[in-house]
Amino acid sequence: MLPYPSSEISSDPAVKQEPRTHAPDKIRIVGGQELNGVIPISGAKNAALKMMCAALLTDQSLHLENMPNTLRDIDSQTELLTHLGCMISTERDLMAINAKNIHDLTAPYEIVRKMRGSILVLGPLLARFGEAKVSLPGGCAIGTRPVDLHIKGLEEMGADITLEGGYINAKAPAGGLRGAKITFPKVSVGATENLLMAATLARGETVLGNAAREPEIKDLGECLVKMGAKIDGLGTDTIRIEGIGALSGAHHKVLPDRIETGTYLVGVAMTGGSVRMQNARMEHLSAAMGLLSQTGVEIEQDGEDIIVHRNAARRLKGIDIMTDPYPGFPTDLQAQFMAMLTLADGASMVTETIFENRFMHVPELNRMGADITVQGHSAIVRGVKTLKGAEVMATDLRASVALVLAGLVAEGETVINRIYHLERGYENIAEKLRNCGAQIEKF
Numbered sequence: 001m002l003p004y005p006s007s008e009i010s011s012d013p014a015v016k017q018e019p020r021t022h023a024p025d026k027i028r029i030v031g032g033q034e035l036n037g038v039i040p041i042s043g044a045k046n047a048a049l050k051m052m053c054a055a056l057l058t059d060q061s062l063h064l065e066n067m068p069n070t071l072r073d074i075d076s077q078t079e080l081l082t083h084l085g086c087m088i089s090t091e092r093d094l095m096a097i098n099a100k101n102i103h104d105l106t107a108p109y110e111i112v113r114k115m116r117g118s119i120l121v122l123g124p125l126l127a128r129f130g131e132a133k134v135s136l137p138g139g140c141a142i143g144t145r146p147v148d149l150h151i152k153g154l155e156e157m158g159a160d161i162t163l164e165g166g167y168i169n170a171k172a173p174a175g176g177l178r179g180a181k182i183t184f185p186k187v188s189v190g191a192t193e194n195l196l197m198a199a200t201l202a203r204g205e206t207v208l209g210n211a212a213r214e215p216e217i218k219d220l221g222e223c224l225v226k227m228g229a230k231i232d233g234l235g236t237d238t239i240r241i242e243g244i245g246a247l248s249g250a251h252h253k254v255l256p257d258r259i260e261t262g263t264y265l266v267g268v269a270m271t272g273g274s275v276r277m278q279n280a281r282m283e284h285l286s287a288a289m290g291l292l293s294q295t296g297v298e299i300e301q302d303g304e305d306i307i308v309h310r311n312a313a314r315r316l317k318g319i320d321i322m323t324d325p326y327p328g329f330p331t332d333l334q335a336q337f338m339a340m341l342t343l344a345d346g347a348s349m350v351t352e353t354i355f356e357n358r359f360m361h362v363p364e365l366n367r368m369g370a371d372i373t374v375q376g377h378s379a380i381v382r383g384v385k386t387l388k389g390a391e392v393m394a395t396d397l398r399a400s401v402a403l404v405l406a407g408l409v410a411e412g413e414t415v416i417n418r419i420y421h422l423e424r425g426y427e428n429i430a431e432k433l434r435n436c437g438a439q440i441e442k443f
């Protein structure tokens with residue numbers, strides 16, 4: 001049980017949305033320090049955001065532990081769920097959500113536009129209440145990112161969906177959504193999750209074929225099972241869900257963030273040093289670990305921790321990487337690896353297959369002295385001896401953190417503007433790095 005009673009759950013926005021001043025907008029880094037020490041890994045943002053939506057499937061409280069509660073994206077999801085009528089309380093890494101008194105089935109543009117992850121309320125609302133109106137999230141910096149697969153899947157479950165005024169208007173058939181056999185023409189994390197959640201309350205069996213297999217989806221599925229859902233095949237590309245009448249409350253601990261882990265692993269690979277990452281899972285990073293070892297970095301699992309060493313006197317070796325859905329190399333680590341390869345021996349090729357516009361870090365890295373040329377979906381990275389500090393601009397979450405990593409090894413001072421992108425997905429990044437010897441501050 002969580003150390004607070006559900007009676008403490010408050011619907012007062014002042015309680016849920018603790019006024020947080022994100023006043024500093026820049027980060028200053030003086031490069032050249034090795035990283036040595038301990039970094040506690042936070043709960044996975046991309047699992048936590050979806051589990052918050054899963055709370056909509058029941059009128060009982062869902063208690064989530066190991067939540068990355070200081071992230072902006074978690075704030076945005078909290079704002080949306082509160083708008084719908086959820087009562088939410090947070091304390092340290094704990095969050096309790098109760099969706100008993102939902103009074104609004106519309107996810108408005110003003111909130112959805114802040115974060116695409118809010119589209120994940122569509123499946124749960126439709127499944128439990130029979131209707132939902134959700135703003136289309138639109139494109140974002142890394143690509144157009146349509147939601148057609150979410151919509152088509154729900155239509156196959158009997159939903160009547162129209163698009164009007166920038167909104168998805170969805171209605172379930174009389175008697176509720178019905179189970180269906182849905183094979184995705186393309187692997188999609190979000191569509192798999194939306195339909196997985198919707199199917200838990202549908203009539204009959206749903207089979208999701210060519211489903212995404214990311215660990216965050218498996219974790220969401222395990223949370224749903226604790227809520228009473230009947231699900232088979234989690235972690236495989238075929239997920240079977242037997243719909244039931246109602247789900248109950250549950251307590252679930254969010255898995256560690258593999259992308260945060262991979263980001264700090266790359267950081268140590270770049271600066272040299274030795275860092276213990278607490279509460280991190282190597283098995284979720286197999287593709288990235290294999291490639292990192294090829295560059296000359298040593299990595300070992302020690303119980304619940306990962307330890308990474310790199311002798312800064314030895315140059316890293318160049319490698320080729322290509323992003324792919326899990327268990328392939330994650331697109332969410334592409335920018336960080338590219339920052340590392342700017343300093344590796346020889347030429348490396350980085351190919352992005354998931355998002356069409358995920359090379360926005362390239363011009364910024366080049367401003368710091370990197371030698372990167374983009375050709376279509378690939379970038380050729382020719383290793384240079386040193387990077388030089390510069391003033392650069394953060395453009396999206398992972399591009400921003402790639403610039404932080406570059407700043408850690410660059411000669412002199414790097415200033416990164418618009419760091420709110422970083423605060424969407426990295427808890428206490430400056431503090432975590434400073435504790436390992438980095439000279440980094442927000443201002």
Ligand code: EPZ
Nearest residue numbers: 046117145146147148149150188189190191332354355397
């Ligand atoms: C999730 O986005 C993550 N976001 C992304 O992390 C991650 O990069 C991505 O999965 C891939 O791993 C969250 O979990 C909140 P997709 P999602 O549906 O679900 C196309 C980060 O930095 N597509 O798997 O939106 C789509 O355009 C973020 O933490 C359709 O064509 O990704 C893309 O090309 C960024 N139609 C591809 O599929 C659809 O209906 C994969 O997208 C849906 C997707």
